[in-house]
Each structure stands twice: as C-alpha cells, then as structure tokens.
Amino acid sequence: MKEHAFFLSLGFTADQTELIQEAQNFITVFERIEEQISSYNENTDPEVIRQLNIQVYQSTSYIWAYKRKVLGLILSCKIISNNIPLLVDHTSREAYYFAKRLKELNEGILIPLPEAIIKENVFFLKIMADHSKFIGHLLDPSERKLVDQAREFSHDFDQLLFQAQDLDHMRPQSETTPLLDQFLDQNRVSVVALRDFKKTARDLIEACRIKSNIPALLADHVYREADHFLHIIDAFDAHLTAQKS
Known part of the structure; x- marks a missing residue:
C-alpha cells in the first residue's frame, strides 16, 4: 500500500x-x-x-x-x-x-478449500495479466522484443483468467482434486515464467540496460507480487496433498 x-x-x-x-x-x-x-x-x-x-x-x-x-x-x-x-x-x-x-x-x-483455490487464483491471474500490460505499456517502443514478450504474457494470463472463471462457474461439480491439481500446475508454470521475466526486467532496469518509464521500485514490486502468488499456489498444493493422505 x-x-x-x-x-x-x-x-x-x-x-x-x-x-x-x-x-x-x-x-x-x-x-x-x-x-x-x-x-x-x-x-x-x-x-x-x-x-x-x-x-x-x-x-x-x-x-x-x-x-x-x-x-x-x-x-x-x-x-x-x-x-x-x-x-x-x-x-x-x-x-x-x-x-x-x-x-x-x-x-x-475460513473459505472452503476448492472455492478458496479458485477465487484466489482468479484474483491473482488478473493481477498478473495487468502487470504484463503495464510492462508492455511502460517499456520504450524501441524495446521491441521485450514489448512482444510482455504482450505474450498478457495474452497467456488473460486466457488463464478466463479458464479460471469457467472453472469457478462449474462449481460444485468441479470440486475434485484432479481438476484442482491440474489447475494449480498449469498456473504455476505460467507464473514461474512471468516471475523470471519480471526479475530479468528488474535487473536490467536497475543496471540501466533497457529503455523504459518503469521505476526500479515498481519493477521490484511486480516481481514480488508474482513470487507471492507462487507461494500461494504452493500452499494450496500442500493443502490438497494433505487432504489426500
């Protein structure tokens, strides 16, 4: 805040x-x-x-x-x-x-686990999609490769968000562990990729090696939020695993 x-x-x-x-x-x-x-x-x-x-x-x-x-x-x-x-x-x-x-x-x-997993992911997938759009918008247009990467991430997370919203609409029929496992695994792969992209962008901005209007603190801020989302995914995954045993 x-x-x-x-x-x-x-x-x-x-x-x-x-x-x-x-x-x-x-x-x-x-x-x-x-x-x-x-x-x-x-x-x-x-x-x-x-x-x-x-x-x-x-x-x-x-x-x-x-x-x-x-x-x-x-x-x-x-x-x-x-x-x-x-x-x-x-x-x-x-x-x-x-x-x-x-x-x-x-x-x-305490929100029931399946609902909590879906709702939390819907929220953070939207956050990640927004971040991708902000990065693409604030990079200098001459940074064509990075701008294209940001747009690809934006599209990827928009699709994941729509998919999560579909899953939310299907509840309670979707409250099965295999579906939620797959849901978390798929999101994790994309969040790891975006987190790593943000880290690279942050390091380049701090080293003054790319052209942008992105303050170093903002670059670090969005990186930390992606990393936080991964911790949430891992925590939900651990809860699902505990329920199976």
Whole structure:
C-alpha cells in the first residue's frame, strides 16, 4: 500500500498538489505501521495482532477510497495524469483484497478449500495479466522484443483468467482434486515464467540496460507480487496433498 501511494504520486502533474499531498500522507501512515509491526514477533499477544489488523484495515479502506476517487477524476476527465486508469483500478482492487483478508482473519472466516483455490487464483491471474500490460505499456517502443514478450504474457494470463472463471462457474461439480491439481500446475508454470521475466526486467532496469518509464521500485514490486502468488499456489498444493493422505 505504501508503494502504491508512491507510484501514484509520481504520476500526478505538478499542479495536482492536493492529490500528491494525500499520497504522501498515505506513505507516512503505512511507514509508521511498518515500524510498529517490526517490534512484533511470534510471542506477541493475539489481541495486539487483532487490534493491528483493525488499524491496518482502516488505513487500507481509506487508501482504497482515495484510489477510487482518483480513478473517478481520471475517467470523468477532471484531471489528466500519467496514472493510467487500469493501473489505478488495479491498485484499488489490491487494497480491497487486502482489507477483505484482514477482516476475514479477525472474524476467523475460513473459505472452503476448492472455492478458496479458485477465487484466489482468479484474483491473482488478473493481477498478473495487468502487470504484463503495464510492462508492455511502460517499456520504450524501441524495446521491441521485450514489448512482444510482455504482450505474450498478457495474452497467456488473460486466457488463464478466463479458464479460471469457467472453472469457478462449474462449481460444485468441479470440486475434485484432479481438476484442482491440474489447475494449480498449469498456473504455476505460467507464473514461474512471468516471475523470471519480471526479475530479468528488474535487473536490467536497475543496471540501466533497457529503455523504459518503469521505476526500479515498481519493477521490484511486480516481481514480488508474482513470487507471492507462487507461494500461494504452493500452499494450496500442500493443502490438497494433505487432504489426500
């Protein structure tokens, strides 16, 4: 959330001082929360963690509202900025997802495994498809090979997303382990390929070896999100394996 606020602040024009200041305020809020969390460990009182979740939920809800406000201003042509609408919408979806997960954690809500696997993959496949589009858009057009690769990833993840949505519509008939195993395996292959592409792009950007408008932090940000998605896939796979034994 802190990095989202930073990325948005970079996209505003110099005269949009109020929106820039709001973004800077969110950076400060989430930096303070990071500092607070750094003092916690596995022995921290669960009630302290519950209160932390409430605090982060509230801050995340506020930044979600800010992102939706910015999106509305862009779509209604009330402001012109370098924040493309899909990017603002993308970050707002991530804020909504984060806030929802925090609320579920505090309420002890456990989604049935098959539904959780499909829903989580639908969310992250859309995130990966968006990332591919952003990379292709922000690379210099002269980086033709990298632009083509980004477009191929965009198409691949769009297809995986449609496939996941089809599987979601087929439930409960689809709640069989073989189908879910195949679903996770197929997604893992594509996410690993995209994660590695992002890592290469990040390293090249940091070394100033490709031409783009992609900040090094943004390149690292999307790489970490792909890596996180792989951890989620592996965790679901482990749960399925445990159910079989």
